[in-house]
Amino acid sequence: MxxxxxxxxxxxxxxxxxxxxxxxxxxxxxxxxxxxxxxxxxxxxxxxxxxxxxxMAVLPGLIDSHIHAASYVRGLDQVDQRGTASLDEALARIARHATTLPPDAWLLGGGWDSNRWTRPVQPSRTDLDRVCPDRPAALPSIDGHTIWVNTAALARLGIDAATPDPPGGQIARDEHGEPTGILREAAADAAYAVVRSPHAGDLVAQLRAHLPRLLAAGLTGIHDLDGQDARAAYETLYARGELPLRVHKTIPATALDEAIDSGWATGDGDRWLSTGPVKIFTDGALGSHTCLMTEPYDGEPGYHGIAVTPAEEFERLVATAAGAGIAVAAHAIGDAANRMVLRAYARWRDSAGPGPAARLRHRIEHTQHLLPDDVPLLARCGVIASMQPTHCTSDIPLTSRMLAGRGLASYAWRSLLDAGAVVAFGSDAPVEDPDPFFGIHAAVTRQQPDGVPPGGVDPHERLDLDTALRCFTEAGAYASYEEHLKGRLRPGMLADFIALPTDPYRVEPAELRDLTVALTVVGGVVRWQR
Structure with a gap:
């Protein structure tokens, strides 16, 4: 041979x-x-x-360490509200899409961001009813922590004035106590069940059709944080020999008992499809005003966000999962949520002692806003910071307005690396574009595509190109316990690599997001070619 x-x-x-x-x-x-x-x-x-x-320039295959690939491919067939500048523009897109659907089909899609509308109003069911009165509609916000539904959807979901807020969730209500059509965090679970159901289409077919888009962007591996339906779809593609890239599949918290009963453990599987950590939400998102903050939100006295999983329950889940050989990936955005998670991990580490469980690599997904004292704690605990650089640059208007003067270490990847932590980069698509070169540009410049702000936001946190690439390669491999197999190009490692017409090391930082891929090889086979 x-x-x-x-x-x-x-x-x-x-x-x-x-x-x-x-x-x-x-x-x-x-x-x-x-x-x-x-x-x-x-x-x-x-x-x-x-x-x-x-x-051409050749790089190790890039790894997206935090992506919702099932949600991404589904969204390509749904109404896209990203970039809308007003409620009226969002409604116009919805109205056009509704005309393409069969009778009684759910209208699905999302990506709206009322924080960016010229008049930043929270939309309501009555707004949605104007353009979609006769079919149920469920539309997640850009951050995925709020769903906007119409009256028909509320009826289908069984939500009315008498429905209590669930633990870790909030049903927005008007002055009469009636639901407004905004469901936050756990209150949106029933709506998300529809979004992730066959109402959204044939997931196997959607993944088969659209995963090549990720290959075209230079991704040879992903850590997928969607649900058990996505796992089943990947298993089907794998069994058919149709899985074109490597997948490290997390376990949703709702499936933890099933995973333990089935004997799953983090790292199980093979080089193409493996089991990841269990994902546990501890808070929400800044844009939805649901991430858990130490200080209250400006203009909302006494309101600190939503503790989706309270501290005591989180510690119980960590012990339960780790005891079964399953690592934990905690969603934490606010500084209070990150502090709670880190202290839970530290207590678990101190109590676990030596043995197999101590070798688990726990993660924090997003790690966006930290109290400065928690940066070295994260490193000492051996926690992987799973971060998405384009969140930093997309959120510049939001963080400058909502978090100014709080003294936080926000999107502090340079500080975390300097403290000795592993930082693994991803996109969080479909919240952001899955193109990893957008993330590399954001990590290196900390600027929006138009170069704002000059010098970047918190420029001391900028990375050099080599470090940013390592966060998209070897760090992702480490996070899936595969650093001996991928992340570098050397003898004995998997032949996962990409070729680019333009060498990233020979362009200005502002040009990094414009790079394109000509060839993507996974396992020694050309899986995509321009």
Whole structure:
């Protein structure tokens, strides 16, 4: 088996022992040699296939460590409200989409952000009823922590004035106690069950059709944080030999008992489909005013956000999951939520002692706003900070208005790395675009696409390109317990890599988000080519 020599390339291996090379020999799923052309041809022997990359730059395959791929592919067939500038524009898009649907079908979609509307009003069911009176509609906000529904949907969901707020959730109500059509956090669970059901289409077919979009962006692996329906769809694609990239699939908290009863453990599976940590929500999101903050929200005396999972229950879940060999990925955005999670992890670490459980790699998803004292604590606890750089730049108007003067370490990836923490980057798509080069640009510049603000927000937290790439490669591999298999290009590792016409190391930081991928190889097979 002579293999394939990829040659005439500028290969950035991210391997400190040999950072650069001009050729790479691949046999089967593995890299056999990385170095100069003569060396790789000699190792290949006669009959090797040769691929001329025409001077392109080669990088290890990028890993999105936090993506909702099922939600992303479903959304491509639904009404898209991202970028709407007003309630009227959002309603106009909804009205147009409603005309394309069969009778009685649910109208689904989302991505609206009332914080960015010219008149930032919270929408209501009566607004939605004006353009969609005869069918149920459920529309998640851009951050996914609020759902806007119409009157027909409230009726289908069985929510009325007598329905109490569930623990960890809130039904917005008018002055008469009637639901306004805004459901936050746990109050939206029933609506999300519809959003993730066959009402949203055939998920297997949607993933098969749209996962190539992720390959085209340079992703060779993802950590998917959607539900058990997504796991089943990935298993179907895998069984059919149709899974084109590697998936580390988390467990929703609602399925923890099922996972334990089934004997699942974090890291189970193989190189294509493996079991990840259990995801537990501890708070909401800043845009929805539901992330848990130490100080109350401005203009809302005594209101600190929503503790979706209270501290005592979270500690119980950590002990239960870890005792079964399942790591925990805690969603925490507000500083109070992050502090609660870190203290729970620290207490668990102190009580677990040596043994298999102590080797679990717990995570915090988002890690957006920290009290400065919690930065070194996160590193000491060995917690992985799973962060999404484009949240930082997308949220600049929001954080500057809502969090100014609080003295927080916000999107503090440089400080976390300097403290010794592992920082794994992702996109949180469909909240943000899944293109990892958008995230790399945000991590390096901390600027919006138009270059605002000059020098970046909190410029001391900017990363150099090499570090940003490592957060999208080797850190993601570490988070899935696969740092010995991927994240770098060196002999013995999986042949997951991408080729770009423009070398990221030879462009200005502002140009990073414009980079395109020409070739994506996963397991030694070309899975996508421009």
């Amino acid at each position: 002579s293999g394939t020599v990829y040659e005439n390339a500028r290969i950035h291996t991210l391997d400190p022992a040999r950072p650069y090379a001009e050729a790479m020999l691949v046999r089967g799923e593995r890299i056999v040699a990385v170095g100069d052309l003569a060396e790789c041809r000699d190792r290949a022997g006669g009959g090797a296939r040769r691929v001329d990359l025409d001077g």
